[in-house]
Amino acid sequence: MKVYENEVWKYFLSDEEPDYDQDRVGKWMFFYKGGSERKYLEERCIEAISLGIVEEAKIAQNKIEGVACFYLESDDTVVHLAAIEFFLINDMIQKTRTGKLYNISFKLDSQTRAGQYGKAFESGIKLEQFVDLETGEWV
DSSP states (O other): OEEEEOSSEEEEEOSSOOOOOTTTEEEEEEEEESHHHHHHHHHHHHHHHHTTSOSEEEEESOSSEEEEEEEEETTOHHHHHHHHHHHHHTTOSOBOTTSOBOOOEEEEHHHHHTTOOGGGOOOSEEGGGTBOTTTOOBO
């Protein structure tokens, strides 16, 4: 595994750097608040790369709040399934007060480059396409 850092991000890459199609690459994102959540997500980034779940992950360097991203290509269903299973096993997907999984979204890098954030962001890939949000079982 290779690790690169700058002031903003800490990157984790498989030994063979990914060669993503820039029109299809995107990420599942996990937001954190606090150093202990950040530490946990950084450990998951390392684990996901080490296990070959994804080839690239990154986490914000901010210790107070930020995001961890797990990269893959939008049409790679096999990797989506492996990544989601990893997220579920590691209790990374937040739940509502009633215990339902949040319907997290996959975001294309092209959407990020286009400035699509908040209400301007519409995802074509959501967790509910893979998992029943009520039961956590595969659909």
